[in-house]
Amino acid sequence: MAVIIALAGNPNSGKTTLFNALTGSRRHVGNWPGVTVERRSGALEMDGRELEVVDLPGTYSLSARSEDERIAASYLAEAQVDLIINVLDASNLERNLYLTTQLLELGKPVVFVLNMMDDAKRRGIQLDIPALETLLGGPVIPTIGNREEGVDLLKAELLRVLDGTEPKVRNFLAETAGHGPMDYGHDIEGEVAKLVTHIKRDENLAESIKPRWLSLQLLEGSPEAIKLVGGSHARESIMAQLETSRAFLHGHLGEDAATLLAEFRYGFLHGLIQEVAKLPDTPEVSHTTKLDRLLTHRFLGIPLFLAVMVAIYTLSFVLGKYPQDWIDRGFKALSALLSAKLPAGELTSLLTDGIIPGVSAVMVFLPVIMILMGCISFLEDTGYMARAAFIMDRAMHLMGLHGKSFIPLLMGSGCNVPAIQAARTIESKQDRLITILVTPLISCSARLQVYIVIAGTFFKPFGAALAVIGMHFLGFGLAMLMGRILRSALFSGPSAPFVMELPPYRMPVLKATIIHMWDKAQVFLTRAGTTIFAGATLIWFLSRYPGIANAGWSQEYQQQRIAVLALQIPQEQKDTQLKDLGLARESRIVNNSLAAKLGKIVEPVMRPILDPDHKRTEAWKDVIALTAGFVAKEIVVSTMAVIHQASEESKPGEKLSPLQVSLRDHTGLTPLTALAFMIFTLIYTPCLGTVAMIRREAGSWGWAGFSVGYGLGLGWLLAWGTVVIGRMMGFA
Amino acid sequence: MTQNQQNGIHPDDISEVQLLSQLLPGMTATVVQLQAKGAIRQRLLEMGFTRGATLKVEKLAPMGDPMELVLKGYHLSLRRDEGACILVQPAAQPLG
Ligand SMILES: Nc1nc2c(ncn2[C@@H]2O[C@H](COP(=O)(O)OP(=O)(O)OP(=O)(O)O)[C@@H](O)[C@H]2O)c(=O)[nH]1
Ligand SMILES: [Mg+2]
Numbered sequence: 115m116a117v118i119i120a121l122a123g124n125p126n127s128g129k130t131t132l133f134n135a136l137t138g139s140r141r142h143v144g145n146w147p148g149v150t151v152e153r154r155s156g157a158l159e160m161d162g163r164e165l166e167v168v169d170l171p172g173t174y175s176l177s178a179r180s181e182d183e184r185i186a187a188s189y190l191a192e193a194q195v196d197l198i199i200n201v202l203d204a205s206n207l208e209r210n211l212y213l214t215t216q217l218l219e220l221g222k223p224v225v226f227v228l229n230m231m232d233d234a235k236r237r238g239i240q241l242d243i244p245a246l247e248t249l250l251g252g253p254v255i256p257t258i259g260n261r262e263e264g265v266d267l268l269k270a271e272l273l274r275v276l277d278g279t280e281p282k283v284r285n286f287l288a289e290t291a292g293h294g295p296m297d298y299g300h301d302i303e304g305e306v307a308k309l310v311t312h313i314k315r316d317e318n319l320a321e322s323i324k325p326r327w328l329s330l331q332l333l334e335g336s337p338e339a340i341k342l343v344g345g346s347h348a349r350e351s352i353m354a355q356l357e358t359s360r361a362f363l364h365g366h367l368g369e370d371a372a373t374l375l376a377e378f379r380y381g382f383l384h385g386l387i388q389e390v391a392k393l394p395d396t397p398e399v400s401h402t403t404k405l406d407r408l409l410t411h412r413f414l415g416i417p418l419f420l421a422v423m424v425a426i427y428t429l430s431f432v433l434g435k436y437p438q439d440w441i442d443r444g445f446k447a448l449s450a451l452l453s454a455k456l457p458a459g460e461l462t463s464l465l466t467d468g469i470i471p472g473v474s475a476v477m478v479f480l481p482v483i484m485i486l487m488g489c490i491s492f493l494e495d496t497g498y499m500a501r502a503a504f505i506m507d508r509a510m511h512l513m514g515l516h517g518k519s520f521i522p523l524l525m526g527s528g529c530n531v532p533a534i535q536a537a538r539t540i541e542s543k544q545d546r547l548i549t550i551l552v553t554p555l556i557s558c559s560a561r562l563q564v565y566i567v568i569a570g571t572f573f574k575p576f577g578a579a580l581a582v583i584g585m586h587f588l589g590f591g592l593a594m595l596m597g598r599i600l601r602s603a604l605f606s607g608p609s610a611p612f613v614m615e616l617p618p619y620r621m622p623v624l625k626a627t628i629i630h631m632w633d634k635a636q637v638f639l640t641r642a643g644t645t646i647f648a649g650a651t652l653i654w655f656l657s658r659y660p661g662i663a664n665a666g667w668s669q670e671y672q673q674q675r676i677a678v679l680a681l682q683i684p685q686e687q688k689d690t691q692l693k694d695l696g697l698a699r700e701s702r703i704v705n706n707s708l709a710a711k712l713g714k715i716v717e718p719v720m721r722p723i724l725d726p727d728h729k730r731t732e733a734w735k736d737v738i739a740l741t742a743g744f745v746a747k748e749i750v751v752s753t754m755a756v757i758h759q760a761s762e763e764s765k766p767g768e769k770l771s772p773l774q775v776s777l778r779d780h781t782g783l784t785p786l787t788a789l790a791f792m793i794f795t796l797i798y799t800p801c802l803g804t805v806a807m808i809r810r811e812a813g814s815w816g817w818a819g820f821s822v823g824y825g826l827g828l829g830w831l832l833a834w835g836t837v838v839i840g841r842m843m844g845f846a
Numbered sequence: 847m848t849q850n851q852q853n854g855i856h857p858d859d860i861s862e863v864q865l866l867s868q869l870l871p872g873m874t875a876t877v878v879q880l881q882a883k884g885a886i887r888q889r890l891l892e893m894g895f896t897r898g899a900t901l902k903v904e905k906l907a908p909m910g911d912p913m914e915l916v917l918k919g920y921h922l923s924l925r926r927d928e929g930a931c932i933l934v935q936p937a938a939q940p941l942g
Contacts, residue, residue: 175892206920209894334888369897373880376891380899393919402921406905406914415908504923508909511925612912613889613928616921 116157116164117276118194122186122217123201124210125172126617128229131259132201133169136269153185160269163276168195174209176216177334177372182543188338191220191323197275198224199268204234204241204256205618208380208387214250215296215379219327223275223283226254227268232261233618238394246390251284260623298378301366305359306330312355316348332356333363333371402497402618409498415505422498423524430486431528431559437481445474458672460662464651467658471745472650476643479803483532483638484631486525490536491630495622500614507612513594514601515552516545516612523549523593526556527586530804534811535634544605550812551821552596554800557589560747564795567751567762571774572788581789585796592797592828637810645806650745653802656712657742657753661703671699693761701759704738713737723790723833726841730782736791743795745802750795786840790833797829864936866901867913867929874902875934882931894918895932 121129133139137156158165170189171182178187190198200217202210207228217224226246228234234241247254253271257264274280297303309329314320319328323342331339333356343349363371409418449466456462493499499518507517515523518540526533533553540546565585569578661667678691704710713734717725725733735757743750755762755773758781764771770778777783783791799822800808809818863878877899880887894917895901904914904921912925 174889177888178892206918208918209920212892212894372888373891373896377896380894380896410905410907410914412906412908500923504907504912504914505909507923507925508907508911511911612923612925613886613893614923616914616923618921 116166117196118155118166118168119158119197119199119272120168120190120195121170121199121201122190122213123172123227124174124203124206124213126615127172127201127203127210128257128259129172129201130169132199132227132229132257132265132268133167135259135262135265137167153189158269160273163273165272173213175213176220177331177336184338190217191327193322195222197272198222199227199272200224201227201229203230204228205230205237205239207234207239207241207391208383211383211386212376212379215382218250219296219324219330221324221327224250224252225268225271225275226250226252227264228254228256229259231256231264232258233620237400240392242390242392246386247282249386249390251282253280253282260626296379296382298375301363302333302371302374302378305333305363309333309352309355309359312348312352313343315351316346319343319346319348330375333359334375335372400618405619406501406616410501410504415501419502419505422493422502423521426486426489426493427524427528429489430482430525430532434482434485438478441477441481442474445470445477458668460658463658463662464654468651468654469647472647472654476639476646476803479529479531480635480638482529483535484635486528486532486536487634488627488631490521492622492627495620495626497617497619500616503614504616511612514597514599515549516540516542517614519545519549519597522553523556523590526553526558528559530554530556530558530800531638531807534804534807535638537811544601547812547817548597548600548604550808551600551817551824552593554804554808554821554825555589555593555596555797557586557796558747560801561585561796563748564743564750565792567754567771567774568777568788568792571770571777572783572785581792585792588793589796592832596824596828643806645809646745646803649802649806653709653742653745655708657704657707657709657738659708661706664703667699667702671695697756697759697761700756704753704756705735707738709738709741710734712741719830723794723830723837724783724787726787726837732781735781736783740795740798743801744799747795747801786837786845789840790836793836794829794833797825797832799825799829862936863933865930866903866924866932866934867926869903869913869934869936871903871905871913873936874900875936876900878933878935880932882928886928886931890928890932893922900937901934 121133123129133154133156137158139156153168153170155166155168158167168189170186173183173186175183176187176190178184189195198217198220200214202214214224214226228241228243228246241256243254243256253275255264255268255271257268259265271280275283298306306326306329309332310325313325313328319325319342328339328342332343332352340353343352346352360371363369363374367374369377408414411418449470452470453462453466456465490499493502499521502521503517505517506520510517510519513519519537522533522537524533525536530553533556534550537546537549537553540549562582565582566578569581572578573581674695675692678688678695681688681691683691713736716737717734720733720737721728724730724736735754738757739750739753742753751762751773754777758773758776760772760776762771762773764774799805805818805822808821809815812818864875866875869875877895877897879897880890880895882890899917901915901917904916906913907923910926912923913929914921914923
């Protein structure tokens, strides 16, 4: 079995950077506490030895309560971890060493890495490394992770420690009669010893975890430790002793045990720092402080932040539009070429109406995702993201969200898919989940296309503009409301504390940004892409069968085409007629498809919204359009064009397109039901891409299903409310 | 302006124990007691809010919340709600 080496350290200390340097893999790094949220491992081969290096989420201590931190803490205590690399930020040593005091208590060999030596030097901090090695009882390797400096030394050191040939490794536990480098003083050590005696009565328990470590964890009130003891036959005596010890310590030292332990650790570190670190007498004002004077300025902070957001938005959605259009046009051209060259039939339709649009639905997101993620990764690496959260936290907190939720919400108005991916930067799981679940309510550019067609048909220009803007406000307002509701409904406990480190500004490494863009693209293509593709194909199937396989219809269509081709009329007219024929055929297929059947079944449910007077004969057609819109909301429009057999392109000189005329004159929709339709389109379900992304980011189909479900429910309620209230106010 | 605020504090007030959330930007203080419970308490402890630790209020966010603190040489942001769980003793002179 391979030797396992785990990387432990505070958030943002450079663990992932070192992991990448050690294993040659390309995990995402960022100047932002909490970037790594799950554990990852990579292989390292040295001297013919197989080593497995594990990158963990950053943690400030092993008693931490947040989920990511618990992943790290419980993994580090596991028996299979042979060696720990403790990554320390040399420019912020005291707080970083707090975790170290606990790591040493685990009783495993530890190699210490003093990372960010460049930062420490810049701040004029001088460190006495040999003294630190003596005090910590292990080798200390200075590194500059992002430049891979010191990594070779670290590798050599790892080998020495694993071979047992490193004299710097001190066995504290043996030397100090059981306790590690930390001595918690007479009172606490006395109680720890008593707990240890009780724990040792259960040999299995004492075997699975170091009794001293478990005692300390129990005193700190770690839920995990209590759970562990719960499975032991000695649990009653242990818990009784714990009660007594806690009461004793509180009465004797005036504080609860957790506080006392933390105070002892920081007390110890304070002394240690005096011995090993020399701080500059007059610390000069760092460039971070100077930059922050501007970037988090009372009046300038918000405008600057908004300017940065506008810049990202423009770059992603305006610039990204060009490659997006090229891809879109490329696929359209391909599909046109194929349908011209291949004989009409099921297979061709599968290609041109199923697979190609499916693949293109995936591919068109790619440029935007890459640009947006590149920008965000760049900002993360500089350290600005933490400031953005600092600036926006107040406003977002009122909505039940987190300072970092602002970015996904704003980006969502371009496209929800990358926006949900952008929620990654929120480290608290609750906040992230809520952000993911409310982001689909933000109206995206695809829905805009639907509003424009519908509002343009049923409202006067001014009213139409108002309705379109209103949709965006409604979406944002709903996101706020749902944020609050979800927060109180799903997470009844207190919200995660917002104690966030503001790391110093750093110059990002371009390579890291590019790698990150590429990684995101890959994740998207492989994970979300497959779902989108499968969904698009399914919708194609629903909307084409059984009509597409009807040989009689195909024959009829071919005969009609031949008849038109034989006519003695100008080519232009011929083309128009052929186009009309094609549309008629498609319309026939779709209007008799499984989706249409479904539409007719579902129509009664939608009746209060789309057909309150029960006068429309074709309300079920709207249901088909909405079903197809699940693939991507802009498809609502093109599907309507097919269903109603009316082109969505207006003829030159006419204000309304044939589709709009048909919608107005033949479908029986009224301005009020049209508005309800728009509201329903805004909310009813996230599109397929978004659902795939929610599934991927929230980690379960459950949440993806929930977002579809609550969207449908909420959309229906609001659209219905609009109709009811509108009618009471006398609108039709 | 900071200077005025500093001068505006009456010497008697300085020795009074206050809530961290009541401190003004530029003020320094030492931690007297944590009144938070559970996960927040644990987090504050491990971040260095132990009795006797000195901290400085660097600034408030543009909307007045959260606040930026300097503690043990690093910067962190803390919501005022959380700051209200920390009793501090303001110092007479700002650090540095
Ligand atoms: N100046 C400097 N920057 C570094 C050094 N090592 C890493 N960084 C940068 O520090 C930031 C944080 O690095 P990460 O490797 O993501 O840190 P981490 O410990 O994995 O963070 P979490 O996963 O959030 O716990 C990145 O922007 C790195 O480029 C270093 O030695 N010097
Ligand atoms: Mg990491």
